[in-house]
Amino acid sequence: MTEQDVQLPRVVLVDDHAIFRAGVRAELDGLVEVVGEAGDVDSAVREVVERTPDVVLLDVHLPGGGGVEILRRLALEAPGAKCLALSVSDDPEDVIAVIRAGARGYVTKTIAPAELADAIRRVQDDDAVFSPRLAGFVLDAFSSGAAAPAAAAASDADLDQLTPREREVLRHIARGYLYKEIAQRLGISVKTVEAHVSAVLRKLQLSTRHELSRWAAERRLVD
CATH class of the missing domain: 1.10.10.10 (Winged helix-like DNA-binding domain superfamily/Winged helix DNA-binding domain)
Incomplete structure (x- = not known):
């Protein structure tokens, strides 16, 4: 199989800053295929339903309810959607909220492009992916009171x-x-x-x- 034959992960990119979306698209060029973009909850849900991406890359804080609201609606309208949170926030409450809502991983915006592309592929393959210092938040949350x-x-x-x-x-x-x-x-x-x-x-x-x-x-x- 040649490199051209490899199917790139299809991604919908959700962030309320158009400049940031453009930067991510440029950084991931050739590593993933960005098939759609959105800057708020309603357009994000619409794009995911229409585009059926392999992975949804979404910010936590967005107009109209944020990443948690997107995850809640996708659970009803596109239950097979796989979501990876990409946020500037490393607040434990944000991390736990989106994971409980159904995200398969959470990485911060300091991540390198190659590492982000790898995280997207791992989420596509049903892995749980977290930036190293965030994994402890998730493990603590699910081991204290969750079981x-x-x-x-x-x-x-x-x-x-x-x-x-x-x-x-x-x-x-x-x-x-x-x-x-x-x-x-x-x-x-x-x-x-x-x-x-x-x-x-x-x-x-x-x-x-x-x-x-x-x-x-x-x-x-x-x-």
């Missing part, structure tokens, strides 16, 4: 199904490591990592790495 008592009680039984190696892989997945990074850290092949992840998903009856990361966070499996 129901029944889920916490069941977690031991669920974990008993997993081998020690599968538990190691699970914890690395929850921390946001890529397959190749897990392979390097554990001294195994990428294919072996993929096999372990498939086994863990099957045993826990989950479908994606995003669900797996949230499952681990809710059960306090990540330091």
Whole structure:
């Protein structure tokens, strides 16, 4: 397969500053395909419904209700939409609010273009992606009060199904490591990592790495 054959992620870019949108579009040229733009909640929802992008890149603070309102409406009007928050804010309340509303990740506007393109691809692949210092906010939020008592009680039984190696892989997945990074850290092949992840998903009856990361966070499996 040639580089030209690789399908670029299709993105709708949502930010209320046109100059910032133009800058992001220019920085990501050749890395993603920006298929639509919006500067407020109503136009954002309309663009996502019409364009059906692979990923929605959205700011947190917008006219008409902000990123949380967009996520709430997309859950009803475009339930398959995958959203990545891109914001100047690193306030824990903003981070937790958009993740609880359904965003699959949160990165700050200091991120480098190549790293942002990688984050978009990972969200497209159902990963949960966070800027390093923000991941702790999310893990703390989902591990303190978010897990129901029944889920916490069941977690031991669920974990008993997993081998020690599968538990190691699970914890690395929850921390946001890529397959190749897990392979390097554990001294195994990428294919072996993929096999372990498939086994863990099957045993826990989950479908994606995003669900797996949230499952681990809710059960306090990540330091």
